[in-house]
Amino acid sequence: MKQLAQRRLNLTPYLYILPFMGFFALFNLYPLLYGFIISFLDRNNARKLLSNTFVWFENYHKALTLSTTFASLWRTVVFTTIFTALVMGLGFLFAVLFNKEFVGRKVARSMFYMPYVTNLIAVGIVFKYLFNPSKGPVNALWRLVGKSGPEWLLDPSLALIMVAVIGAWAALAFNVITILAALQEVPRDLYEVAQIEGVNPIQRIRYVTLPLIAPHLFTLLTITLINSFKNFTTIIGLTGGGPGTATQVMSLQIYNDAFIHLKFGIAAAEGVLFTLFIFLVNSLVNQARKRWLTQH
Amino acid sequence: MANATLNSKTRLFTIIMWALSILMIIPFIMMVLISFRIPGDAYKPFFTLLRPTLKNYAMVLGHKNFFDWYRNTLFTVSTTIILRLAVTLSAAYAFARMEFRFKHLLIGLLLLTLMVPGETTMVPRYLYFKSIGLLDTSWVIILPEVAQVFYLVLIIEFFRSIPNDFCEAALIDGCSSLRILLSIFLPLSGPIITTTILFSFINIWNNFLDPYLFINTISRQLITPAMKYFQETGGANIPGQLAGASLAIIPVILLFIFTQKFFVEGVTSSGIKG
Numbered sequence: 001m002k003q004l005a006q007r008r009l010n011l012t013p014y015l016y017i018l019p020f021m022g023f024f025a026l027f028n029l030y031p032l033l034y035g036f037i038i039s040f041l042d043r044n045n046a047r048k049l050l051s052n053t054f055v056w057f058e059n060y061h062k063a064l065t066l067s068t069t070f071a072s073l074w075r076t077v078v079f080t081t082i083f084t085a086l087v088m089g090l091g092f093l094f095a096v097l098f099n100k101e102f103v104g105r106k107v108a109r110s111m112f113y114m115p116y117v118t119n120l121i122a123v124g125i126v127f128k129y130l131f132n133p134s135k136g137p138v139n140a141l142w143r144l145v146g147k148s149g150p151e152w153l154l155d156p157s158l159a160l161i162m163v164a165v166i167g168a169w170a171a172l173a174f175n176v177i178t179i180l181a182a183l184q185e186v187p188r189d190l191y192e193v194a195q196i197e198g199v200n201p202i203q204r205i206r207y208v209t210l211p212l213i214a215p216h217l218f219t220l221l222t223i224t225l226i227n228s229f230k231n232f233t234t235i236i237g238l239t240g241g242g243p244g245t246a247t248q249v250m251s252l253q254i255y256n257d258a259f260i261h262l263k264f265g266i267a268a269a270e271g272v273l274f275t276l277f278i279f280l281v282n283s284l285v286n287q288a289r290k291r292w293l294t295q296h
Numbered sequence: 297m298a299n300a301t302l303n304s305k306t307r308l309f310t311i312i313m314w315a316l317s318i319l320m321i322i323p324f325i326m327m328v329l330i331s332f333r334i335p336g337d338a339y340k341p342f343f344t345l346l347r348p349t350l351k352n353y354a355m356v357l358g359h360k361n362f363f364d365w366y367r368n369t370l371f372t373v374s375t376t377i378i379l380r381l382a383v384t385l386s387a388a389y390a391f392a393r394m395e396f397r398f399k400h401l402l403i404g405l406l407l408l409t410l411m412v413p414g415e416t417t418m419v420p421r422y423l424y425f426k427s428i429g430l431l432d433t434s435w436v437i438i439l440p441e442v443a444q445v446f447y448l449v450l451i452i453e454f455f456r457s458i459p460n461d462f463c464e465a466a467l468i469d470g471c472s473s474l475r476i477l478l479s480i481f482l483p484l485s486g487p488i489i490t491t492t493i494l495f496s497f498i499n500i501w502n503n504f505l506d507p508y509l510f511i512n513t514i515s516r517q518l519i520t521p522a523m524k525y526f527q528e529t530g531g532a533n534i535p536g537q538l539a540g541a542s543l544a545i546i547p548v549i550l551l552f553i554f555t556q557k558f559f560v561e562g563v564t565s566s567g568i569k570g
Contacts, residue, residue, distance in 0.1 A: 012473055013396040020387035023379075023443035024406070031440075032412060035420030049423065094316075102310040108317040110556055115320060117552045117559075119502035119520045122541035125527055126327045129534055135339035137326070169320075177560055178567030220567055230413045233504040237524070251415035258419045259509070271416040282411055 038268035046262050059269035069270065071245070072253040073277070075160055079249055080228040080281075082164035083171070087224050088217070090168070091175025096205065098176065099183050116173035124237020127166050128153065156246040159239055163247050167234040171227060175220060182216040183209065211296060218289040222282060229278055250274045324545075331539040338534040352539035356526070364515045365522040372434045372518060373500045377493055379442045384492070385485070388448055389477050392455035393463070406445045414505055422509055436510040437518070441500060446566065447492050453565055454488040455481060491562035494555050501548050519544050 039060065042053040063069055098109055115123070131138050131152040142149030153159050186209060194204045210217075232251040235241060241248040241256070248256070254274065258267035330338060332348040340346060356362060390396070391403065414421075421440070422431075430436040458481065466476050501519065508521040517525065526540045552559060 010396065013390040013394040013399075016390035016394070016473075017387040017402070019383040020443045020448065021402070023383060023439065024445075027440040028409065028443060031417055031421045031424045032409065034424050035417050038420055038423065043423075050427065097313060100309065102306065102313055104310075104314065108313055110553065111317040111321050113556070113559070114324065114549065114552070117498050117502075117548050118324070118545050119504065119523075119548070121504055121520050121523045121527070122327070122545050123323070125523070125537045125541045126323045129330065129338070129538065130323065130326060132339070137339075137342060140341065174563055174567060177563040181560075181564040181567070216567075223567060226411055226413065230415060232415050236504070236508075251413075254415065254418055258422070264419050264423065268419040271419055275412055275416045278411060278413070278416070 039272045043264040059265040062266050063269040072250050076249040079164045083168050083228040086168035094176045095179035113173040115170045120233040121237045159246045163238050182213040186212050327538050331542050333535045335533045352536045356540045361515050365519045369519045376438045376441045377496045384447050388451035392452045491558045
């Protein structure tokens with residue numbers, strides 16, 4: 001009798017998590033594993049979309065020898081670097097600024113957060129308008145100074161930087177909000193001590209604020225990096241990968257190889273390789289965090 | 297004297313912060329302003345006197361599928377939120393308040409998948425949803441959205457912050473665990489439920505990749521990918537596109553303005569506790 005009660009007690013937690021885990025396993029985890037399987041199958045033309053012919057590492061071999069793969073990976077790295085640097089750097093700067101009192105701070109802050117809740121297709125439409133090289137308002141202003149402006153999103157050497165900057169504009173609020181909250185955890189008296197010691201504002205940030213919120217910044221860096229890889233919508237909305245292939249990052253290459261060229265096997269292999277790449281980047285950040293935490 | 301310089305400093309700072317904040321939303325201001333111009337005036341200088349028109353809005357609202365897109369999006373958003381809250385609240389309760397075998401292993405596995413963006417799994421998701429017949433329905437968006445680790449972590453954190461005394465008292469009174477969930481945890485969960493609803497609404501409303509991949513029939517499409525379709529088929533009618541974009545973002549902006557407190561709390565707890 002007692003044993004039965006015990007067993008029932010032990011089953012309870014599993015019953016509570018069962019619906020969640022069920023949905024998760026069926027619609028989230030399984031597709032992930034399925035991708036791994038597809039990457040070993042010959043599903044590389046329209047008639048073989050459900051083929052189960054096992055081809056070993058052929059898809060990986062093809063994915064890695066495609067001339068476009070490393071170019072796309074490089075563009076992903078460039079996008080991620082610019083995006084992450086801007087969102088982390090400006091996020092910190094604006095969090096420090098918004099941490100000070102000023103008239104109408106609340107309203108100004110909500111204006112600042114607005115881009116974050118807007119969908120990136122709408123963002124794409126309006127920025128394409130603003131930065132239209134021949135007729136757009138930005139270059140109209142530029143011409144007031146005398147010169148004709150750059151081609152912006154249509155300039156192959158500028159387009160990738162542009163999409164990363166606009167993506168950062170849209171994502172900035174998350175980091176501002178998070179860092180603001182972290183700043184509010186810094187004890188007030190530490191600033192007072194710093195003031196008595198005659199420390200200037202820059203030094204105060206360097207020696208008081210930064211070390212104290214560093215653990216939060218590492219967490220945020222991980223989140224920001226992962227978000228930087230979710231760039232498909234930003235780029236589709238702004239350039240569609242162009243001009244030429246100037247903004248074709250990994251996510252767009254996977255899309256193109258699968259849904260335009262119908263090479264699902266190769267695209268699945270690219271997905272697996274890209275996932276491994278993301279894990280690698282994250283483990284590097286983790287290493288850095290651990291090293292930093294043991295030093296301080 | 298010192299006070300005067302301090303004051304002018306504060307004033308300068310206020311002006312700069314306001315200027316930067318306005319700069320952040322200039323794209324929105326432009327979006328709305330230009331959406332009232334006739335197509336030929338789209339690129340006319342900003343300050344010229346123009347004849348405002350409602351024609352662009354009439355065109356967008358007059359599209360035979362416009363209300364389908366809104367209805368599909370609202371159905372998808374509300375169904376997802378209900379299912380998501382049901383399964384996530386119950387799972388978070390067990391993860392936060394009970395000990396069981398494999399608990400930490402399961403959480404570790406769930407957290408690991410947070411690192412995999414949907415961009416990398418387009419192919420398997422497309423082929424899998426195709427093979428189980430989900431493509432081109434709202435369910436292809438809803439079902440995978442139900443169990444999202446982000447919200448699970450959010451609610452686990454919240455449940456952990458509820459003082460233990462409440463539960464102990466209830467246990468002594470002989471309450472079952474279900475009773476504790478329903479009569480102690482749920483009534484206290486207002487804020488986190490609001491945050492979940494808000495984030496779910498914003499994220500699903502703005503979701504582009506999944507509906508773009510999985511829904512083909514234009515009358516079944518959701519609002520954000522439909523704007524892309526508008527952009528592609530609308531030709532060079534920039535004010536028309538901007539009117540569509542404005543209509544697509546207005547509900548989210550309104551929701552954001554009225555619930556900012558919960559929005560900030562949600563971002564904070566996900567960004568800091570990670």
